[in-house]
Amino acid sequence: xxxxxxxxxxxxxxxxxxxxxxxxxxxxxxxxxxxxxxxxxxxxxxxxxxxxxxxxxxxxxxxxxxxxxxxxxxxxxxxxxxxxxxxxxxxxxxxxxxxxxxxxxxxxxxxxxxxxxxxxxxxxxxxxxxxxx
Numbered sequence: 062x063x064x065x066x067x068x069x070x071x072x073x074x075x076x077x078x079x080x081x082x083x084x085x086x087x088x089x090x091x092x093x094x095x096x097x098x099x100x101x102x103x104x105x106x107x108x109x110x111x112x113x114x115x116x117x118x119x120x121x122x123x124x125x126x127x128x129x130x131x132x133x134x135x136x137x138x139x140x141x142x143x144x145x146x147x148x149x150x151x152x153x154x155x156x157x158x159x160x161x162x163x164x165x166x167x168x169x170x171x172x173x174x175x176x177x178x179x180x181x182x183x184x185x186x187x188x189x190x191x192x193x194x
Contacts, residue, residue, distance in 0.1 A: 067190040077103035087123035102166035111163040145192035
């Protein structure tokens with residue numbers, strides 16, 4: 062499914078608002094996948110998924126290693142037979158306003174994140190969507 066179709070689907074958007082753990086897959090410099098549980102938030106208007114993390118995390122390092130063009134990544138979530146995966150290009154954002162926006166959205170979907178001076182945001186520009194809702 063193309064992003065514009067998914068973003069216009071109220072069921073898709075609602076699925077990504079419900080509180081559930083997601084899985085983020087990045088690619089290590091040696092080509093092996095690295096998949097970890099994360100809290101992820103969807104911004105359907107901007108076509109962006111955000112993940113907050115530590116500056117020194119493996120996921121952030123994998124994204125940085127891909128360079129300025131961005132790293133190919135996927136974020137998935139599952140609820141029984143319903144599932145959704147978004148794929149796109151990720152960048153690590155350290156700008157205070159970008160991190161604050163990611164924290165704000167995380168607090169709406171999950172809970173207020175603990176203070177973390179080492180926090181960064183991984184911003185994923187969504188290119189495609191897979192799933193069954």
